[in-house]
Every structure is written in structure tokens, then in C-alpha cells.
Amino acid sequence: xxxxxxxxxxxxxxxxxxxxxxxxxxSGHNTVSWYQQALGQxxxxxxxxxxxxxxxxxxxxxxxxxxxxxxxxxxxxxxALELDDSALYLCASSLSxxxxxxxxxxxxxxxxxx
Amino acid sequence: xQQVKQSPQSLIVQKGGISIINCAYxxxxxxxxxxxxxxxxxxxxxxxxxxxxxxxxxxxxxxISFNKSAKQFSLHIxxxxxxDSATYFCAASISNTGKLIFGQGxxxxxxx
Numbered sequence: 001x002x003x004x005x006x007x008x009x010x011x012x013x014x015x016x017x018x019x020x021x022x023x024x025x026x027s028g029h030n031t032v033s034w035y036q037q038a039l040g041q042x043x044x045x046x047x048x049x050x051x052x053x054x055x056x057x058x059x060x061x062x063x064x065x066x067x068x069x070x071x072x073x074x075x076x077x078x079x080a081l082e083l084d085d086s087a088l089y090l091c092a093s094s095l096s097x098x099x100x101x102x103x104x105x106x107x108x109x110x111x112x113x114x
Numbered sequence: 115x116q117q118v119k120q121s122p123q124s125l126i127v128q129k130g131g132i133s134i135i136n137c138a139y140x141x142x143x144x145x146x147x148x149x150x151x152x153x154x155x156x157x158x159x160x161x162x163x164x165x166x167x168x169x170x171x172x173x174x175x176x177x178i179s180f181n182k183s184a185k186q187f188s189l190h191i192x193x194x195x196x197x198d199s200a201t202y203f204c205a206a207s208i209s210n211t212g213k214l215i216f217g218q219g220x221x222x223x224x225x226x
Contacts, residue, residue, distance in 0.1 A: 101209070
């Protein structure tokens with residue numbers, strides 16, 4: 001059974017640029033959630049996708065957007081990058097219509113905005 | 115009301131000792147309380163989780179104690195080992211929202 005994978009591992013962008021982060025969910029999981037983890041903080045919920053539809057969103061601006069594909073993999077897109085967007089971006093997958101129970105996290109993508 | 119407050123921020127324990135991390139919440143609608151362990155450079159890994167219909171859950175050396183009336187829950191790590199040195203996060207959620215609310219984290223160091 002393959003776990004959650006994310007790419008790239010690290011990324012450096014400059015302010016104002018756009019970035020796309022990718023996530024492959026654990027085999028058989030149909031729900032993907034994205035979290036932002038600033039240094040020294042707990043992860044913060046960005047949004048969740050269930051069967052290709054957004055299924056809940058946290059307190060993040062519209063420049064944070066996402067997609068889920070038919071194979072349940074997902075992308076997180078961030079437009080107009082700001083310095084405060086520098087963080088570890090985590091993807092978690094789960095097998096549940098509610099998407100909450102037993103979320104399994106990937107290793108994350110470390111984004112640095114200069 | 116959506117916050118989960120975690121303490122202490124850091125903890126140093128001798129090998130073989132008991133590590134205790136506490137969390138408190140306000141939203142009584144929360145009905146799922148997991149604990150995650152995170153090593154540097156890795157994503158959080160689910161350790162153990164509890165629902166509010168039980169007061170305690172034990173898995174190996176890890177125990178969650180849950181006090182519904184006080185709106186508090188805690189993680190106990192028995193016989194702490196140097197390999198347990200990591201950052202621990204409590205979290206809470208409402209089952210049908212798909213949204214985990216995390217505490218600020220506790221950095222645990224277990225000294226040999």
C-alpha cells in the first residue's frame with residue numbers, strides 16, 4: 001500500500017509569483033485535505049476535496065485554490081505569493097465521506113517565498 | 115471557540131519516565147480528538163485518537179485521557195524512550211466537517 005506522496009519537496013519562489021503543489025493520496029482514499037504549517041506552529045486547515053468537489057474551506061483567501069482529479073490526486077495552487085505564505089504545506093488523505101477520521105499526512109512541501 | 119490550546123510548549127523527560135501533554139477546547143461540538151507525532155522534516159503521523167463517549171483509550175505505551183465536562187484531554191507516554199523525541203500535536207474536529215483544528219504543538223525531548 002502506497003502512502004501519501006507530495007511533490008516537490010522544496011520550492012523557492014519570489015513574491016507575486018504563482019505556485020502549484022501536488023499530492024497523491026494513499027491507495028483507495030477518496031478525500032484529500034490541505035494544511036499550511038508555519039514554522040513552530042500547528043497545521044492550519046486550508047480546504048478539503050471529496051470526489052473532485054471542494055468539501056469545506058478554512059480561513060484562507062481565494063488566491064489559495066485547489067483541484068482533485070478522478071484518480072483522487074490533488075493540486076494546491078497559490079497565486080500572488082506573499083512572504084507570509086512561506087510554510088510547510090501538508091496534504092492528508094482519508095477514506096471517509098466526512099473526511100475527518102484517520103487523516104494520513106504526506107511529508108509536505110517546504111515553500112519559501114523571497 | 116474553534117481553538118485548541120496545548121501545553122506545555124516543550125517538555126524534557128528522562129528515559130523511562132512518563133510524558134504528559136495537555137489540551138483544552140471550547141467547542142462542545144467537537145467529537146473526534148486525535149494526537150499526532152511529527153519528526154523534523156516529516157509530516158504528522160497519527161498516534162491515537164478518541165471520541166468523547168469514552169474517558170480513556172490505551173494503545174501500547176500511549177494513553178489518551180478525556181474529560182468531557184472539563185473539555186480537556188491529555189496524552190500520556192509511559193516508559194518514554196529517546197526515540198519518542200518529537201513534536202506532538204493534539205487536534206479536534208467535528209466529524210462531518212473534514213477539518214482538523216490543531217494545537218500549537220509540544221516539543222518532547224527524552225534524555226537517555
